[in-house]
Amino acid sequence: MTTPFGLSSTATTNTLVLGQKDLEIIQPPDDAISCLKFSPLSIPQTYLIASSWANDIRCWEIQSNGQSVAKAIQKHDAPILSCCWSEDGSKVFTAGCDKTAKMWDLQANTFVQIAAHDQPIRTIHYIQRPSYSCVMTGSWDRTVKFWDTRQATPLKQLALSERIYAADVFGPMAVITTADRNIQVYSLDQGPTEYKKIESLLKYQHRCVSIFTDKSKNPNGFAVGSIEGRVAIMYVETANPSVDNFTFKCHRSTPQPPTNTQDIFAVNDIAFHPIHGTLATVGSDGRYSFWDKDDRTKLKTSDVINDQSITCCTFDSRGQLFAYASSYDWHKGHEGNVQTKKNAIYFRQCFEEMKPKPKK
Numbered sequence: 501m502t503t504p505f506g507l508s509s510t511a512t513t514n515t516l517v518l519g520q521k522d523l524e525i526i527q528p529p530d531d532a533i534s535c536l537k538f539s540p541l542s543i544p545q546t547y548l549i550a551s552s553w554a555n556d557i558r559c560w561e562i563q564s565n566g567q568s569v570a571k572a573i574q575k576h577d578a579p580i581l582s583c584c585w586s587e588d589g590s591k592v593f594t595a596g597c598d599k600t601a602k603m604w605d606l607q608a609n610t611f612v613q614i615a616a617h618d619q620p621i622r623t624i625h626y627i628q629r630p631s632y633s634c635v636m637t638g639s640w641d642r643t644v645k646f647w648d649t650r651q652a653t654p655l656k657q658l659a660l661s662e663r664i665y666a667a668d669v670f671g672p673m674a675v676i677t678t679a680d681r682n683i684q685v686y687s688l689d690q691g692p693t694e695y696k697k698i699e700s701l702l703k704y705q706h707r708c709v710s711i712f713t714d715k716s717k718n719p720n721g722f723a724v725g726s727i728e729g730r731v732a733i734m735y736v737e738t739a740n741p742s743v744d745n746f747t748f749k750c751h752r753s754t755p756q757p758p759t760n761t762q763d764i765f766a767v768n769d770i771a772f773h774p775i776h777g778t779l780a781t782v783g784s785d786g787r788y789s790f791w792d793k794d795d796r797t798k799l800k801t802s803d804v805i806n807d808q809s810i811t812c813c814t815f816d817s818r819g820q821l822f823a824y825a826s827s828y829d830w831h832k833g834h835e836g837n838v839q840t841k842k843n844a845i846y847f848r849q850c851f852e853e854m855k856p857k858p859k860k
Contacts, residue, residue: 537585548560712777746796
């Protein structure tokens with residue numbers, strides 16, 4: 501992986517921020533950051549990719565001393581809304597508003613189209629199962645398509661009730677949620693098959709969905725975040741859904757007397773810690789929060805960062821690092837777009853602070 505972003509690899513100074521704890525990635529995108537993903541466990545180094553509304557996908561190496569090295573960049577013809585890695589870490593996949601998905605071979609530094617939709621593609625995920633592998637794309641054209649990257653036509657296409665707003669894949673399970681707040685769970689082992697429709701506990705537009713696992717690392721449920729500062733924890737199979745499934749409020753301002761009104765912000769992204777099973781949420785209030793869903797407690801909330809939204813977040817595959825992007829999410833329209841505010845990506849050590857608190 502060569503082709504750094506126009507800077508020599510010696511230019512890797514990081515800024516320490518937020519009480520000497522959060523490190524800043526060098527050379528962030530020039531517009532709002534849509535998706536962050538760390539490299540998979542299969543490669544020894546730690547890389548971070550970020551897609552943005554500046555039409556680009558960027559890759560950095562995170563060194564053990566906390567320095568970030570800008571490695572490479574590729575561009576779509578329109579904003580990129582989602583990105584993901586192949587399981588072996590050799591390829592990166594991107595989904596864009598130009599209605600295409602592309603595959604970036606990091607060794608060869610080639611960037612080729614592998615998928616197409618009739619509308620912008622909102623989600624992209626790599627699926628690796630014992631009998632096959634493919635790329636899943638979800639679009640605002642109300643379809644989900646599964647692609648063999650060597651073929652021009654999809655292996656399978658699913659028609660959904662509305663535009664795809666969020667999706668996640670973990671092992672044999674995929675979850676997709678649409679503009680009408682429907683939630684669809686798919687089983688992936690025998691090829692993608694519809695497994696279950698689940699009614700959302702949330703009454704407002706969904707923004708994000710993230711799968712969680714049981715202690716044996718088998719996926720058994722998911723968290724959904726909405727624009728109304730609320731997250732739903734939902735199990736796919738439970739004998740007692742009214743007890744096990746629940747919602748909690750987050751990303752809201754402290755009520756101010758005398759009227760006790762509060763500002764309610766969108767939950768922009770949710771990520772589960774790969775070791776501890778605890779979760780992070782990030783919101784339009786410019787904060788990140790850490791939660792223990794099993795104990796139903798909050799572990800930590802950050803201060804407001806950069807006086808603007810946090811748009812996305814991710815944990816690295818070893819559970820050591822938490823990364824999040826500070827950029828404008830357009831929740832206040834064009835009037836809220838202040839050009840002087842910078843786009844930034846931060847990361848921090850998280851293994852200890854994501855541990856569930858010991859039971860009293």
